[in-house]
Amino acid sequence: MQNTAExxxxxxxxxxxxxxxxxxQKGFSDIAVLEKGYLASGGTGRSAAGIRHQFGTEINxxxxxxxxxMMEHLxxxxxxxxxxxxxxxxxMMLAYSxxxxxxxxxxVELQNxxxxxxxxxxxxxxxxxxxxxxxxxxxxxxxxxxxxxxxIDPFHLTHAYAEAARRLGVHIxxxxxxxxxxxxxxxxxxxxxxxxxxKTQVVVNAAGPHGRxxxxxxxxxxxxxxxxxxxxxxEPIEDFLPCMxxxxxxxxxxxxxxxxxxxxxxxxxxxxxxxxxxSSWQFLQDVAQKVTFHIPVLERLRIVxxxxxxxxxxxxxxxxxxxxxxxxxxIDIGWSGHxxxxxxxxxxxxxxxxxxxEPEIDIGPMSIRRFATGELIPEPACV
Amino acid sequence: xxxxxIICRCEDLTYEDIRDWIQRGYTSLDEIKRVTRxxxxxCQGRTCRPLLMQELSKxxxxxxxxxxxxxxxxxxxxMKIRAILEHKEDDEx
Numbered sequence: 422m423q424n425t426a427e428x429x430x431x432x433x434x435x436x437x438x439x440x441x442x443x444x445x446q447k448g449f450s451d452i453a454v455l456e457k458g459y460l461a462s463g464g465t466g467r468s469a470a471g472i473r474h475q476f477g478t479e480i481n482x483x484x485x486x487x488x489x490x491m492m493e494h495l496x497x498x499x500x501x502x503x504x505x506x507x508x509x510x511x512x513m514m515l516a517y518s519x520x521x522x523x524x525x526x527x528x529v530e531l532q533n534x535x536x537x538x539x540x541x542x543x544x545x546x547x548x549x550x551x552x553x554x555x556x557x558x559x560x561x562x563x564x565x566x567x568x569x570x571x572x573i574d575p576f577h578l579t580h581a582y583a584e585a586a587r588r589l590g591v592h593i594x595x596x597x598x599x600x601x602x603x604x605x606x607x608x609x610x611x612x613x614x615x616x617x618x619x620k621t622q623v624v625v626n627a628a629g630p631h632g633r634x635x636x637x638x639x640x641x642x643x644x645x646x647x648x649x650x651x652x653x654x655x656e657p658i659e660d661f662l663p664c665m666x667x668x669x670x671x672x673x674x675x676x677x678x679x680x681x682x683x684x685x686x687x688x689x690x691x692x693x694x695x696x697x698x699x700s701s702w703q704f705l706q707d708v709a710q711k712v713t714f715h716i717p718v719l720e721r722l723r724i725v726x727x728x729x730x731x732x733x734x735x736x737x738x739x740x741x742x743x744x745x746x747x748x749x750x751x752i753d754i755g756w757s758g759h760x761x762x763x764x765x766x767x768x769x770x771x772x773x774x775x776x777x778x779e780p781e782i783d784i785g786p787m788s789i790r791r792f793a794t795g796e797l798i799p800e801p802a803c804v
Numbered sequence: 805x806x807x808x809x810i811i812c813r814c815e816d817l818t819y820e821d822i823r824d825w826i827q828r829g830y831t832s833l834d835e836i837k838r839v840t841r842x843x844x845x846x847c848q849g850r851t852c853r854p855l856l857m858q859e860l861s862k863x864x865x866x867x868x869x870x871x872x873x874x875x876x877x878x879x880x881x882x883m884k885i886r887a888i889l890e891h892k893e894d895d896e897x
Contacts, residue, residue, distance in 0.1 A: 459834045466838060503839075576838040584828075595832075656846060656882060680841065700878060709888040720889060723882035725846055728875075 422617040423592060426453040428775065429612045429619055431599050431635055432627035433458075434465035435575065435761055436753050438582035438593075439768025440625055442499075445589035447776050453619055454586070454593045455612070457631075461579040464629045465761055467698075467730025469652060469676060469684050470578070471665045472762040473512040473570040474538040477528040477801040478739070481759075483782050486536035488766035489569060495765060501581035506574025506679050511664035513543070513552065514565040514802070515715070521670065524801055525565035532567070540567040552666060554718040572665055572676050575761055582768070599628075602638040608748040609639060623775060625751045630696065630731040632741075632754030639747045644792050645735050645755045646694040650686060651704040653727040655719075657681030666715065672804050673711040675719075683722060685712045688758075688804055700729045732758040737797040742767070742787035743774060751775060752789060759803055811859070812852040814845020822859055831864045833857065834874045843874070846882050 427449050430437045433456025441454050456462070472489060476482050491498075496505050516522040525542060532538035543564045545557040551566070583593055594616065602624055603611040611620045626635045630647035658681055667674035672688040687708045704727065713720045735741060738757040745752055753771055756763070770780040786798050805811075807820035817840055830836050833843075833856060842856055843849030849856075853874075861868045 459832055461838070462834065580839060655885075702878070705879075705888050706891070709885045713885065713889060720886040721884065723846075723884050724879060724888075725882050726844070726848060726877045727879070728877055 422594060422614070422619065423451060423453060424617065424619060426451045426619050426621045428452045428623040428625065429621045430454045430625045430627055431612070432456065432463070432629060433460045433583070433593060433595060434463050434627065434629060435461065435579045435582065435764030436767055437625070437627040438579050438586060439764045440627060440753065440771045441591045441593075442582045442586040442589065443768045443772035444775060445586055445591050447772055450590060452586070452591045454591060455597050455599055455614060456593070456595045457598045459595050460583055460593070461576050464730050464733065465575050465579055467652070467728060468575055468761045469572065469674060469686055470575040470761050471512060471572050471667070471674070471676065474532050474536065474540055474567050475512060475514055475528060475565050475570065475802060477524065477531065478798055479531065479535060480782075480784070480786050480798065481800060482532050482535050482538070484763050484766050486538060487782060488763050491765040491769070492573065495581065499581045499585040501577070501584065503577055504574075504679070505577045505581060507571070508573075508679060509569050509571040511551070511566055511568040512570030513548065513664050513666045515548070515666065515668040515670070516562045516564060517560045517668065517670040519562065522562050525563070528802055529565055538567060539569060540565060542566075551664060552662065552716065554716050556715055556717060559714070566664070570665070572678075573762070574678070578761075578764065582764075599635065599638075602635070604639055604747065607746075609750050623749045623751070625753060625771065625775070627753045629754060630733040632733060632752065636752065639750050641745055641747060641750070641789070643741050643752060643754060643789060645733050645741065647696050647731040648692050648694055648734050649697050649729050650688050650732055650758065651700055651708075651727060651729045652684055652686040653705065653708060653724050655683045655685070655722040656725055658683070658722065667804060668715060669802070669804055671711045671714070673708065673715070674804065675712055675716065682725070683719070687711055696731065698729050698731060700727045734758070736792070737799040738803050739798050739800050740787050741789050742771075742784050743789070745789055757800070757803060805859075811855050812842045812845065814847050815841040817842050817852075819859065822856065823863070826860065826863050831860065831866070833860065833871065836860070837874050848877070
């Protein structure tokens with residue numbers, strides 16, 4: 422292992438790898454990425470990897486818009502030899518109450534005003550034209566929809582950044598645990614791992630749900646908690662579901678991958694807030710009931726596999742992003758279940774920040790300082 | 805084993821497909837599973853996993869006994885969603 426680095430990035434998910442790539446592009450050298458498992462083994466690889474303009478706060482809408490533009494050309498930019506699984510078949514958010522529909526209308530207006538997103542509100546009849554066999558009888562009032570939204574393969578997305586970063590000289594250490602971060606005065610001076618120590622002036626915490634533990638190593642509290650979410654995948658079938666479909670009311674979503682299998686997930690509102698990443702049989706019953714309520718014909722599919730992953734939730738369901746009061750210590754955590762899709766743009770913005778430039782999108786509102794000042798920015802459109 | 809021999813029947817992968825990824829630096833079961841889908845099909849790796857371990861061992865020198873296994877995930881066999889819907893708490897399994 423190298424013993425010095427210009428920047429050490431903790432976390433080998435899509436954010437860590439994207440930051441590494443963008444920093445290397447700016448000419449930073451001897452960058453080290455430390456990952457305790459294999460690349461994308463945490464929240465990145467366990468996510469359903471949906472992509473959407475359809476947020477309800479200005480900062481997420483601006484981030485999503487730029488990230489989607491980047492993904493539209495990413496395979497060429499990163500010269501990745503495989504399909505990234507990026508599909509823009511749309512993303513549909515179902516509304517089951519008047520207040521939710523109103524919120525979606527307000528969100529759509531904001532998305533279209535800020536970034537010309539092309540989002541729209543659909544009637545139940547229009548929904549049924551896009552999603553075959555959807556149940557429009559039991560309280561479905563409408564949906565928010567954007568046809569440039571979609572989903573991606575989280576593993577290939579991460580490896581595309583990792584391979585491009587390696588070609589630019591970045592060192593990636595998998596199966597490597599961070600044990601401590603050293604400071605000198607109010608400045609980071611090194612990272613201690615189970616494979617050795619690296620001296621550095623700059624550390625980026627992109628450790629997802631473990632980010633609070635990492636922040637504690639320099640004496641910071643990053644208020645965030647881990648929360649298990651579960652997914653299953655079915656056997657592959659012919660093209661059936663063109664868009665991702667989600668119901669915030671039921672905490673339930675579904676997508677069909679390019680491979681043909683369907684991914685279905687449900688969040689449990691009573692989930693214990695801990696690091697449990699095992700799947701449960703109760704989830705199968707929960708998801709079976711919810712997903713067949715929305716699209717009854719799905720009961721004919723076979724489940725092949727189920728798994729679980731952790732969200733890194735904050736109080737306002739917004740990331741903790743940017744510099745901190747410890748010099749040289751940067752944070753990119755707390756994405757609360759919608760972070761994967763923003764990996765491309767956030768990697769670029771964090772690299773700008775670390776290089777001392779003004780990030781091209783203002784990430785100030787996501788600063789860790791908001792928890793002290795109370796300036797929270799609650800995101801209404803997340804599950 | 806011949807390059808053209810199928811290693812993963814569910815996902816239609818040959819030894820050559822796997823060797824290409826090993827060449828590119830993907831040398832753990834977990835990584836290869838996720839970039840190629842080897843072991844992610846309907847049999848959940850029952851046939852291909854030991855073959856993949858042998859291939860990895862041969863080309864990278866890793867000891868099979870010490871190789872980190874990827875997680876075995878439920879259900880044991882593909883199972884219809886309808887079967888779960890019809891299940892009741894007091895059913896005999």
